[in-house]
Amino acid sequence: MYNYAITLKWSDQDHAWVALVPELPGCMADGETPEEAVSEVRKSIQDWIEEAQRVQYPVPVPLPSIDNIIKAGELLNKSELARLLGIGTRTLSARIARRTPLSEDESRRIQKVLSERGVCLI
Known part of the structure; x- marks a missing residue:
């Protein structure tokens, strides 16, 4: 999937x-x-x-899902993830608990920041 x-x-x-x-x-x-x-x-x-x-056309890497963000939370602390997303830690915790999807902008932002740290979420 x-x-x-x-x-x-x-x-x-x-x-x-x-x-x-x-x-x-x-x-x-x-x-x-x-x-x-x-x-x-x-x-x-x-x-x-x-x-x-x-046809050897490049396949874009999918954006990280909330499931991947939860997994990233196991690698990074929630306050650091929240800071990377530009939202409060309590807001991020609530969104994770409700499994609220990230916006495209948030997904791209966290994908960029994590890839700069050598972490790829797919």
Whole structure:
């Protein structure tokens, strides 16, 4: 299972839910329900990656998920993670407890800072 961010929206034009993967250009799928669109786009992610590898196109590294941030919390203390994200420690603790996803900006920020420290979360 890949951890790429999925954007979900309703398309009046298509009368369907559309799931897009911003990190993988052109990777999208639709469905009658949000769940179906997400399920279909997960299949599309696999297809996109296989085709990119076949033609030797670089595959972007997915953004870290809240699960990976929890794992990083085992390596770094929460106050340091919160500082890296630019949020309070209590806010981060509450978001982890609720398993609230990180925003794309927060994900990219922490990915950059951790990679500068030699840590890669995928």
